[in-house]
Structures are given as C-alpha cells and as structure tokens.
Amino acid sequence: MGRECENLLSFIADELNDNNKRKFEKHLQHCTECAKEYEIMTDAWHSLYLDIEEQKVPESLKAEVMDFVFIEDEKDRKLKSSFNINEWFSQLYRQFSPIAAALIVALMVLTIALSFSNMQLRNEVKESGQENIVPIEVLSTLSLQAADQTEGNINTGGSAVILQQGEAKSLVVQVRDLPRLEGSEVYQVWLLKNGKRKNAGIFKPDESGAGILTYELAQNLQFDQIGITVEPDQYSTEPRGKKIVGSS
Amino acid sequence: MKEKRDEELMKLVNKKDRRALEELYDRYIKLIYSFVFKFTNGNAETTKEIVQLVFLKLWTTKSSYHSSKGKFVNWLLTVTRNVCVDYIRKDSIHTQNNQQMNPHLPVEIADPVDEIEKKLTFNEVAAAKSKLSTSQKRLIDLLYWKGFSLTEIAKMENEPVGTVKSRLHQSLKQLKKHLEVEDL
Numbered sequence: 291m292g293r294e295c296e297n298l299l300s301f302i303a304d305e306l307n308d309n310n311k312r313k314f315e316k317h318l319q320h321c322t323e324c325a326k327e328y329e330i331m332t333d334a335w336h337s338l339y340l341d342i343e344e345q346k347v348p349e350s351l352k353a354e355v356m357d358f359v360f361i362e363d364e365k366d367r368k369l370k371s372s373f374n375i376n377e378w379f380s381q382l383y384r385q386f387s388p389i390a391a392a393l394i395v396a397l398m399v400l401t402i403a404l405s406f407s408n409m410q411l412r413n414e415v416k417e418s419g420q421e422n423i424v425p426i427e428v429l430s431t432l433s434l435q436a437a438d439q440t441e442g443n444i445n446t447g448g449s450a451v452i453l454q455q456g457e458a459k460s461l462v463v464q465v466r467d468l469p470r471l472e473g474s475e476v477y478q479v480w481l482l483k484n485g486k487r488k489n490a491g492i493f494k495p496d497e498s499g500a501g502i503l504t505y506e507l508a509q510n511l512q513f514d515q516i517g518i519t520v521e522p523d524q525y526s527t528e529p530r531g532k533k534i535v536g537s538s
Numbered sequence: 539m540k541e542k543r544d545e546e547l548m549k550l551v552n553k554k555d556r557r558a559l560e561e562l563y564d565r566y567i568k569l570i571y572s573f574v575f576k577f578t579n580g581n582a583e584t585t586k587e588i589v590q591l592v593f594l595k596l597w598t599t600k601s602s603y604h605s606s607k608g609k610f611v612n613w614l615l616t617v618t619r620n621v622c623v624d625y626i627r628k629d630s631i632h633t634q635n636n637q638q639m640n641p642h643l644p645v646e647i648a649d650p651v652d653e654i655e656k657k658l659t660f661n662e663v664a665a666a667k668s669k670l671s672t673s674q675k676r677l678i679d680l681l682y683w684k685g686f687s688l689t690e691i692a693k694m695e696n697e698p699v700g701t702v703k704s705r706l707h708q709s710l711k712q713l714k715k716h717l718e719v720e721d722l
Binding site: 300303304305330331333335342343348351352355360366 | 567573612688
C-alpha cells in the first residue's frame with residue numbers, strides 16, 4: 291500500500307485540502323486497488339444516512355428557510371458590491387505568511403527605491419542631454435605671455451578663452467612652461483577692469499609647468515586684461531606676489 | 539417544475555430560479571430535516587438554523603450537481619453534512635455531543651423520496667449496523683454523525699491516525715458486506 295493509498299479514508303470523509311484531493315483523484319485513476327476499495331467505501335458511506343428516523347417537518351419551516359435564503363443572499367450581494375477595503379486587506383493578509391509578507395514589503399520598498407533612483411538618473415541624463423544640446427561658443431580668446439621676458443622664462447605663455455553656453459559664461463586659462471612653485475605657493479588668476487583686480491581662482495601647474503584653470507564668469511562681469519601672479523599661499527585677496535603672465 | 543429532474547432543478551437553482559429551490563425543498567425537506575435532526579441530537583432550534591444554511595448553500599453554491607457525481611441524494615446529503623460539520627465546528631456543542639450514542643431503532647418510512655435507493659431500506663442499514671461491534675459503530679458515528687475529524691478521533695481513541703483509518707476502513711467494509719447479505 292503506497293502513501294497515497296492511505297488517504298482513502300480522509301478522501302471519503304472530505305478531510306483533504308484541495309491540492310491533496312486533486313492528487314488523490316489522480317491516484318484513483320490508476321490504482322486499481324484503491325478504485326475498488328473506494329467504490330465499496332463510498333457505497334457504505336452513502337448508506338449511513340439511511341440510519342435516520344423520519345421527523346415531522348414544522349409547517350412554518352419553508353417560509354423561514356426561504357426568507358432566510360433570499361434575505362441573506364441580498365445582504366451578501368450588497369456587501370460584495372460595496373467594496374470593502376478592510377476585507378480586501380485582511381484577505382490579502384491571510385494569503386501570505388509573515389515571512390512572505392515581510393519579503394514582499396521589502397521587495398516593494400526596494401522596487402520603489404530603485405524606480406525613484408532610476409527616475410532621478412533619467413532626469414539627470416535628460417538635463418545633461420539638454421546641456422549638450424546647447425552648443426558651447428567661443429566668445430573671445432586672449433593670448434597670454436610672460437610678464438618679464440628677461441628672466442629666462444621666454445617660453446612661458448598660453449591663452450585665455452571665454453566660452454558661452456546658453457546663459458552661462460566661463461573662462462578657461464591655459465598656461466605652459468610656468469616656473470616651478472615653492473612650498474605653499476600657488477598661481478592666482480586676476481581679472482583687471484579699470485585698474486581693479488578680481489580674483490578668478492588659483493591653480494598649480496604640473497611637473498612640466500603646464501597649468502589650467504576654469505572659472506565661471508558672472509553674467510555682468512567684464513574685464514580688459516588677465517594677470518597671473520605667484521602668491522605665497524591660497525589666501526590672497528589682492529596680489530601679493532610677482533606677476534608672471536599677463537594678456538597683452 | 540414538478541416534472542423536472544433533480545439535475546435540471548439544481549441547474550435552475552444555480553441560475554437563481556426561486557421556484558426551482560422551492561421545488562427542491564418540497565422534494566427533500568423531510569430527508570434533510572431528519573438528517574440534520576439526527577446530527578444535532580434532536581435539537582429543533584439548531585436543526586432549523588442548519589437547514590436554513592443548507593438551502594442558502596444550495597442557493598449560492600458555484601458548484602453544480604452532475605449525474606457523473608453519483609446519485610443526487612448522495613450529493614445533496616454530502617452538502618448537508620458539510621454544512622452540519624462546519625456548523626458544529628464553529629459551535630461549542632461539538633464537545634458536549636461527545637458521548638456514546640444511543641442505538642437507533644429501525645423505523646418505517648411511510649413516504650420515501652424517489653431518489654432513495656429502493657433496494658436499501660432504513661431498516662436494513664440499521665440492522666446491518668447493529669451487526670458491527672460497539673467500537674466499530676462508535677467509530678462510524680464519531681466520524682459520520684458527530685463530525686469529528688480522523689485526527690480528533692485518533693486522539694480520543696488514543697491511537698495513531700493510521701490505525702483509526704484502517705479500523706474505519708474495515709468497519710465500513712463489513713457494513714457493506716452485511717448490507718449485501720441482507721440484500722440477497
């Protein structure tokens with residue numbers, strides 16, 4: 291007798307869950323032993339009800355039963371038509387074990403977080419895309435030369451370019467063959483307008499003396515000349531050191 | 539309605555035909571009422587409540603009867619018994635009913651329902667049952683009439699479920715044999 295055969299009595303007594311019921315029904319189709327026993331068992335089972343005594347049915351019962359059925363059915367239908375969210379949730383709750391529910395919540399949170407970050411990423415891509423759509427134009431180019439050409443830094447020089455992209459303007463300064471810096475020294479870029487200097491940032495060149503700096507220009511900022519000085523540290527608000535490079 | 543077969547009636551009930559439900563009531567109320575009456579140990583009030591639930595079940599059930607499912611009366615009583623078992627499982631009377639049952643006396647039925655198998659009479663089943671041992675009868679009654687599950691019976695009998703199953707299997711088989719002998 292197989293394991294499935296042991297379910298015969300449970301099947302007759304209708305004690306199997308739907309899944310096991312289906313399994314046993316399948317089993318009945320090819321287990322001749324069970325099929326034979328099943329027939330005997332159901333015959334015996336269905337004869338059991340005959341062991342009853344006939345009762346006199348109360349006259350009023352029919353009306354009571356019919357009223358009950360139709361009123362209950364009406365109530366039930368009304369209940370179903372008015373969507374009950376609590377019932378829905380509690381049913382949902384019953385569908386899942388606590389672990390499954392926790393997993394689902396965790397997955398939902400993860401999904402939301404990922405979609406959110408994906409959305410942000412998309413926006414960023416879109417924004418950067420928009421930036422790329424607007425072309426960068428060169429407004430003007432200034433040539434830079436060594437301020438003191440006698441000092442053997444004859445090759446020192448470069449260029450300053452003012453760029454415009456949409457509303458934004460920026461300055462790019464590129465210099466080559468700059469003298470080596472000592473200690474905390476930095477090169478500082480100044481923008482000159484009517485003798486007034488405005489700080490446009492500091493930079494340090496590489497081993498070969500090449501340096502580059504970009505500076506975002508305010509909308510209304512204008513200047514005539516560019517000067518680059520060597521400053522003892524990065525805290526200068528006015529030039530303290532010697533001018534090394536300037537625009538002509 | 540009167541000339542409709544049970545299967546047709548039940549199809550109409552599935553389609554919410556009230557007259558079909560009333561016709562089913564007229565045909566089977568005596569059987570259903572007597573069955574539930576026995577199941578509730580003769581409690582008229584509970585019997586009424588369960589009978590109402592049985593007809594509500596028939597009215598709202600999605601499942602329909604097909605002649606392939608066996609005799610209509612067997613299907614109907616399976617539905618009835620399921621409602622009974624559900625009812626007592628919800629109710630505390632289940633534990634109160636857990637006593638040895640009185641032997642049931644054979645009775646004559648003056649007006650048997652058409653669908654009831656003619657070969658077997660109420661007398662015969664009671665007689666066949668009386669040939670079983672007390673413990674066999676008890677087992678059958680606990681399962682069929684008291685609605686205890688196999689696991690519950692195993693606990694009450696202090697036996698493994700497998701043993702209870704095979705004892706019940708043998709008891710039902712013997713009952714069937716006694717019925718066949720009487721039938722000859």
